[in-house]
Amino acid sequence: MKNRILFTGGGTGGHVYPALAVIERMNKENWDIAWIGSTEGMERGILEKTDIPYYGIPSGKLRRYVSLKNFTDLFRIAAGFFRSFYLLRKLKPQILFSKGGFVSVPPVMAAYFLRIPVFTHDSDIAPGLATRINARFAHRILLSSEESGKFFPLRLRDKIIVTGNPVRKSLFSGDRDTARTMTGAPEGKPVILVMGGSLGAEQINRLIFDNIDRLTEKYFIIHQTGEKNFRALEKENYYGVPFFNEELAHIFALSDLVVSRAGAGALWEFAAAGLPSLLIPLESGSRGEQVRNAEVFVEKECSLMLRGKIDGETFLDTIANIVDNEKKLAGMKAAAAEAGKSDGAALISRIIEEVI
Numbered sequence: 001m002k003n004r005i006l007f008t009g010g011g012t013g014g015h016v017y018p019a020l021a022v023i024e025r026m027n028k029e030n031w032d033i034a035w036i037g038s039t040e041g042m043e044r045g046i047l048e049k050t051d052i053p054y055y056g057i058p059s060g061k062l063r064r065y066v067s068l069k070n071f072t073d074l075f076r077i078a079a080g081f082f083r084s085f086y087l088l089r090k091l092k093p094q095i096l097f098s099k100g101g102f103v104s105v106p107p108v109m110a111a112y113f114l115r116i117p118v119f120t121h122d123s124d125i126a127p128g129l130a131t132r133i134n135a136r137f138a139h140r141i142l143l144s145s146e147e148s149g150k151f152f153p154l155r156l157r158d159k160i161i162v163t164g165n166p167v168r169k170s171l172f173s174g175d176r177d178t179a180r181t182m183t184g185a186p187e188g189k190p191v192i193l194v195m196g197g198s199l200g201a202e203q204i205n206r207l208i209f210d211n212i213d214r215l216t217e218k219y220f221i222i223h224q225t226g227e228k229n230f231r232a233l234e235k236e237n238y239y240g241v242p243f244f245n246e247e248l249a250h251i252f253a254l255s256d257l258v259v260s261r262a263g264a265g266a267l268w269e270f271a272a273a274g275l276p277s278l279l280i281p282l283e284s285g286s287r288g289e290q291v292r293n294a295e296v297f298v299e300k301e302c303s304l305m306l307r308g309k310i311d312g313e314t315f316l317d318t319i320a321n322i323v324d325n326e327k328k329l330a331g332m333k334a335a336a337a338e339a340g341k342s343d344g345a346a347l348i349s350r351i352i353e354e355v356i
């Protein structure tokens with residue numbers, strides 16, 4: 001008989017794609033796999049493109065500031081807990097795997113009450129609040145980096161396993177020619193991929209649009225804007241989309257440098273693809289996790305970081321200092337490949353198999 005594992009997590013792509021990388025490695029002959037996510041979260045759209053069954057629960061956000069929504073969300077969180085409890089009793093999984101995000105807290109608590117072992121993974125150097133809550137109820141706490149351990153109380157630390165970040169294998173089967181045909185990128189011009197994280201990044205979009213003439217004079221720009229800020233810009237040496245699906249693998253294969261936010265999932269993917277990056281971390285309205293993520297990759301010498309208010313001149317000079325300097329670019333590429341060589345997905349799928 002097959003074992004069953006339920007995955008949970010969502011809110012942004014960073015709480016979904018690494019778990020899909022684990023699923024990619026699991027032996028489907030041995031496992032039935034399903035996902036618990038929010039009824040209206042972005043994870044639903046991602047999962048519905050796969051053949052993984054999806055169960056929606058009501059979900060609320062845990063905010064650090066006072067808001068009327070905190071009150072209504074308390075009811076949604078409670079409803080999410082009861083719905084999770086019902087689903088776990090019905091589906092009887094052997095394991096619940098959480099990839100974090102607020103939606104994961106009610107299923108994790110319900111699993112704890114039903115004595116179903118919970119594995120929780122976090123990609124960020126400074127793990128999110130949901131993971132820190134889930135950690136108390138977890139059988140094992142899986143982390144991408146050693147330095148994340150210090151964010152957990154001493155009594156939980158013997159549950160920690162440093163696994164690295166799971167990265168989708170399918171991202172590395174890309175083909176440069178397919179990417180050239182898709183984007184129209186000519187031979188001979190360096191290709192810069194601009195990514196704003198799963199939701200897009202207004203600050204980065206502004207830097208690109210404000211400096212588009214000077215950028216496209218020297219480089220071919222491939223720009224992921226996010227759904228909210230997509231602009232159908234028709235311009236030579238520019239290719240823009242709101243979001244990349246599987247074609248991202250081809251785009252990775254073609255790119256020389258990535259300009260990006262510093263979401264943890266993306267940073268590990270760039271490293272695994274041997275891609276140097278210029279990082280512009282999200283700072284305002286966040287708990288600073290992207291700055292910490294970026295610092296670690298700067299230390300590994302595969303990334304540079306720009307912070308705060310960035311003017312066009314600084315932006316263009318920093319790009320030129322990397323791309324126009326062959327030796328520097330090659331050094332950063334090698335450092336990225338070195339940083340990304342651990343295979344988190346394989347290790348995590350082995351850890352899961354060993355529980356049964």
Ligand SMILES: CC(=O)N[C@H]1[C@@H](OP(=O)(O)OP(=O)(O)OC[C@H]2O[C@@H](n3ccc(=O)[nH]c3=O)[C@H](O)[C@@H]2O)O[C@H](CO)[C@@H](O)[C@@H]1O
Pocket residue numbers: 012013014015017018123124195196197198199224242243244245248262263264265266267269282289290293
């Ligand atoms: C605003 C916000 O809350 N950001 C957080 C969120 O970022 P975000 O959701 O942007 O997360 P990541 O950068 O970790 O991952 C983005 C994922 O989306 C994929 N992708 C992105 C663009 C695209 O067009 N196609 C595509 O497939 C990437 O390949 C990657 O797998 O989770 C991260 C991991 O916990 C955190 O570090 C970030 O701080």
